Amino acid sequence: MSRRRRTWPVWVADHAVSLALVVCFVGPFVFVVLTAFMSGRQAGTSFAWPTSWHPENFARVFEKLPMLKYFGNSLLYALLATAMMLASSVPAAYALARIRFRGSGLYFLAIIAMMLLPPQVTSVPLYVMWAQLHLTGSLWPLILPNLLGDAFSIFLLRQFLLTIPRDYTEAARLDGCGELRTLLRVIAPMAKPGLAATAIFMFFHSWNDYYGPLLYTSENEAAWPVSYALAQFRGARSVDWDLTMAATLIAMVPVVLLFFVAQRAFVQGVTLTGVKG
Amino acid sequence: MAFAFLAPSLLGMLVFFVFPLAMTVYYSFTAFDLSNPPKWNAFANWRYLVGGDPLIGQATLNTVWFVVVLVPVRTAGALFVAWVLTRARRGAGLLRTLYYMPALVPPVASTIAFVFLLNPGSGPVNTLLAALGIDGPGWFTSETWAKPSLTLLGLWVLGDLMVIFLAALLDVPAEQYEAAELDGANAAQRFRYVTIPNMVPVLLFAVITGIIGALQYFTEPAVASATAQGRAPVGQGASSLLGWPGQATLTYGQLLYSRAFGSNLLGYASAMAVVLFVVTAVVIAVLLRRFRAFTPEVAS
Numbered sequence: 001m002s003r004r005r006r007t008w009p010v011w012v013a014d015h016a017v018s019l020a021l022v023v024c025f026v027g028p029f030v031f032v033v034l035t036a037f038m039s040g041r042q043a044g045t046s047f048a049w050p051t052s053w054h055p056e057n058f059a060r061v062f063e064k065l066p067m068l069k070y071f072g073n074s075l076l077y078a079l080l081a082t083a084m085m086l087a088s089s090v091p092a093a094y095a096l097a098r099i100r101f102r103g104s105g106l107y108f109l110a111i112i113a114m115m116l117l118p119p120q121v122t123s124v125p126l127y128v129m130w131a132q133l134h135l136t137g138s139l140w141p142l143i144l145p146n147l148l149g150d151a152f153s154i155f156l157l158r159q160f161l162l163t164i165p166r167d168y169t170e171a172a173r174l175d176g177c178g179e180l181r182t183l184l185r186v187i188a189p190m191a192k193p194g195l196a197a198t199a200i201f202m203f204f205h206s207w208n209d210y211y212g213p214l215l216y217t218s219e220n221e222a223a224w225p226v227s228y229a230l231a232q233f234r235g236a237r238s239v240d241w242d243l244t245m246a247a248t249l250i251a252m253v254p255v256v257l258l259f260f261v262a263q264r265a266f267v268q269g270v271t272l273t274g275v276k277g
Numbered sequence: 278m279a280f281a282f283l284a285p286s287l288l289g290m291l292v293f294f295v296f297p298l299a300m301t302v303y304y305s306f307t308a309f310d311l312s313n314p315p316k317w318n319a320f321a322n323w324r325y326l327v328g329g330d331p332l333i334g335q336a337t338l339n340t341v342w343f344v345v346v347l348v349p350v351r352t353a354g355a356l357f358v359a360w361v362l363t364r365a366r367r368g369a370g371l372l373r374t375l376y377y378m379p380a381l382v383p384p385v386a387s388t389i390a391f392v393f394l395l396n397p398g399s400g401p402v403n404t405l406l407a408a409l410g411i412d413g414p415g416w417f418t419s420e421t422w423a424k425p426s427l428t429l430l431g432l433w434v435l436g437d438l439m440v441i442f443l444a445a446l447l448d449v450p451a452e453q454y455e456a457a458e459l460d461g462a463n464a465a466q467r468f469r470y471v472t473i474p475n476m477v478p479v480l481l482f483a484v485i486t487g488i489i490g491a492l493q494y495f496t497e498p499a500v501a502s503a504t505a506q507g508r509a510p511v512g513q514g515a516s517s518l519l520g521w522p523g524q525a526t527l528t529y530g531q532l533l534y535s536r537a538f539g540s541n542l543l544g545y546a547s548a549m550a551v552v553l554f555v556v557t558a559v560v561i562a563v564l565l566r567r568f569r570a571f572t573p574e575v576a577s
Contacts, residue, residue, distance in 0.1 A: 017361050018372055025376050028433065031401050032390050046399040088285045095282035107283065114294050116485075116561060118493035120530040121554045124543050125300035126293065131311070148289025179282070208383040210496040215538070218513045227383045231500060232509045239507055241393055248386040255381050263374075270437050271444040273482075 036245040043242035057246040064243065065232060067250070074225035075254075077139045078206040084146035085153050085202045086195065092149050093157030094183050098169050108158070114151035123215060130216065137220035142212040146202075153198050159272045160194025161187065196262055197269025207255060226251045298554065304547035311541055322548040333549070335524040336532040342424055343494050343528065348487035351431045352480070355438035362439070363446050373443070380436025385510075388500040391430045392417050417505040420525040427497055427526065438483055445479040446472070485564055492557055495534070498526040529553065 012019065035043050036057055038050045061067055095101070096108055130141040164187060172182040188195065213228040230251055233240040259266060305322055307315035326333065358376055365372055379387060395402050395416035403413030416426045449472060457467045473480075503510035503518040510518055516539030520527030533553065537546030 015365070018365055021358060021361060022372070022375055025379055025433065028390055028394055029378070031394055035393065044393075044396070044399060046401075046404040048401055048404070088289070091282035092286040095279045099279040099282070101279040104279075110290060110294075111286075113558075114290065116489050116557065117294065118489065118530060118553055118557055120493060120495070120533045121550045121557075122293070122297035122301065123534065124304060124537050124547050124550060125297035127538070128300075128311075128543070129297075145289065145293050147285065148292065149286030154286060179279075204381075208385070210385050210500070211534075214499075214511070214515060215534070218511070218515060221512070224511070227385045228511055230383070230385050231389055231504060232511060234507070234509060239393075239504065244389055245393070248382075248390060251383055251386055252381065255383065259381055267440055270440040273437075273441065 032245050032248060035241055036249050038242045040240060040242050043245070044239070054242065057242050058250065061233075061243055061247045061250060065229065065247075067226070067229075067247070069222065070224055070226045070229040073139060073223060074207055074227065077143055077209075077225055078203045080143045081146045081206045082199050082202040084143065085150045086199060088147055088149045089153040089157055089198070090188070090195070091183065093154045093161055094179075094187060096154070097158045097161035098166075098187070099179065111151050111154050115155055119211060127215060136216055138223050139213065139217060139225065141216045142206070142209065150202065152205075153202060156198050156201065156269065156273060157191075157194060160191055160197070160269075163194075163272075164190050193265040193268055194272075196265040197272070200258055200262055200266050201269060203258065204255060301547045301550045301554070304544050305551050307544045307547075309544040309547075311543065315544065318544065322545045325545055326548050326552070330532075330536075330545075332520075332524060332527065332532055333529075336520075336527045336529045339424065339525070339527055340492060340494065340529040343427075343491040344488055346424070347428050347431050347494075348484065348491050350428055351435055351438065352483050352487060354432045355435040355483070356442050356476075356480075358435065359439045359442035359446055362443050373440070376439060377436035379433045382434070384434075384496045385500050387434055388430060388497045389504050391426065391433070392501055392504040395426055395429075417501050418522055420523045423501070423505075423522060423525040427501060430497060430501075438487075441479060441483065442476070445476050449475040481564065485561060488560055488564075489557060492553065492560070493530045494528045495530045498528055499531060502526050 031048065034048060034050055037053050037055060038057075039052055039054055042051055096104060096111070126141070127136065130136050135141055135144075168186055168190065169182055172186045177185065207225075208227050209225070210227055213223075213225050217223040217225075217228070230247055231244070233243040233247060304315055306317060306319060308318040308321065309315040362369055362373055362376070382390070394400055397403055397413065397415045397418055400416075402416075406413040414422045416422050453471045453475070454467055457471050462470065499515070499519055500510045502521040503515070506518060506521050508518050516531075516535040519531045519535055529549070530553070533546050533549040536542045536549065
């Protein structure tokens with residue numbers, strides 16, 4: 001009751017910590033956006049407000065570098081990796097969550113071990129393997145493994161599938177459904193938020209990947225994805241901050257769009273990664 | 278049926294986990310580069326690892342620094358922000374989105390943005406500090422401040438952890454707080470004796486994934502190092518740009534990469550990889566055992 005009558009200084013004092021955090025988390029974005037609109041001469045000086053506005057920076061990003069090519073590479077990487085991951089990991093997660101078999105606990109432990117393995121541990125033999133297959137210099141070494149399951153996705157999907165009551169699988173079995181039909185007709189439709197969240201994670205992971213492209217595509221600029229190519233705006237003496245910040249914003253567009261379209265599934269997904277398995 | 282569902286991932290496990298692990302161990306006993314096949318050289322790589330490599334000591338220390346400082350700071354920061362969100366009466370959804378947003382930025386982009394924000398001469402942060410009469414540090418260009426700067430970046434993108442902690446905080450049964458309050462527990466005591474015990478599984482998860490992340494920390498220091506030098510962290514010369522200033526930001530994973538693909542010492546890098554694998558496995562085993570020991574106490 002009385003809270004409504006409070007004046008704004010009281011409200012600010014009440015929310016001082018929240019507001020200070022807003023400044024910390026949002027502040028950097030403000031500077032990035034303002035710099036993206038500055039003239040090349042002003043960007044990187046200590047004047048924070050643009051003296052003149054240059055929306056053409058966003059077009060110049062595409063002129064100065066083959067951004068469309070990079071975008072295409074990133075989209076190909078992220079979309080194919082996500083599609084392959086779903087095809088291979090959903091059945092595996094279902095088997096781990098709902099089918100009883102000997103060694104399922106051990107199998108799940110192995111999945112967790114794979115998920116936690118630092119990528120640098122296996123970089124050398126995997127690089128040698130892909131080089132023998134003549135696939136280095138492309139993004140395929142990062143895309144194709146998803147055909148054979150992705151450990152983190154299997155883990156996350158299993159956590160989701162465990163939240164679906166067992167009754168549904170058992171009812172489907174009593175109705176004479178085989179495991180495949182149960183998965184496709186009963187479980188998959190119910191697990192849509194989980195599938196969406198896992199797909200979004202995979203998309204983000206591929207879209208943002210730096211180490212993978214550094215390892216496999218460094219020698220072939222035509223294969224570079226956006227996140228890897230982002231840092232190339234250099235003037236004669238220093239970084240072109242105006243163009244770099246404009247390119248940074250452009251690289252964020254697909255991720256932010258996806259986040260706002262599927263925020264609910266996404267937040268649920270993040271939460272489930274932390275649930276004890 | 279279970280086998281048919283698992284077959285692709287079983288094959289994946291063999292091809293991308295078991296086989297490369299075995300090969301890494303084998304390679305670690307060979308002299309090997311990309312143009313010559315592996316040749317047995319017994320313990321030469323291992324001797325170089327223990328006593329020869331001039332950079333491995335600093336790289337290991339840096340990685341330990343990130344494990345010991347970055348991980349706890351980030352975990353505590355995320356817990357604090359999540360706690361602030363549980364106290365927000367109105368606009369909690371909006372606040373959560375605002376706090377989460379930085380975690381959506383591709384790491385390469387957020388790192389470049391931070392090098393810009395913390396640019397010692399003319400960056401917004403030091404300009405602001407100067408207005409307050411404080412002489413700001415060199416941030417990413419200073420050997421002392423480069424790692425703390427990366428820690429600040431890690432705090433900015435704590436959104437994922439925050440969401441996990443928020444869900445766990447909201448899951449703590451309200452009756453337990455009420456009971457503690459009736460027993461005369463103050464806010465700090467309620468946090469210590471009700472909140473924390475309920476959060477143990479989630480905190481354990483956060484610490485394990487945090488340490489694993491720190492052991493393989495690569496992208497942010499690589500991009501920061503190159504960008505602060507005014508160079509681009511891309512292309513074949515990228516490994517020569519790692520670690521700047523001095524070796525202040527050189528991580529163990531980066532040195533491994535640089536020894537393998539910059540110096541073409543694939544056998545030696547494999548020995549480093551074996552060590553990284555063993556350390557990772559030991560850390561996970563120790564943490565899980567240590568915490569399993571006191572979960573029953575929590576349950577009672």
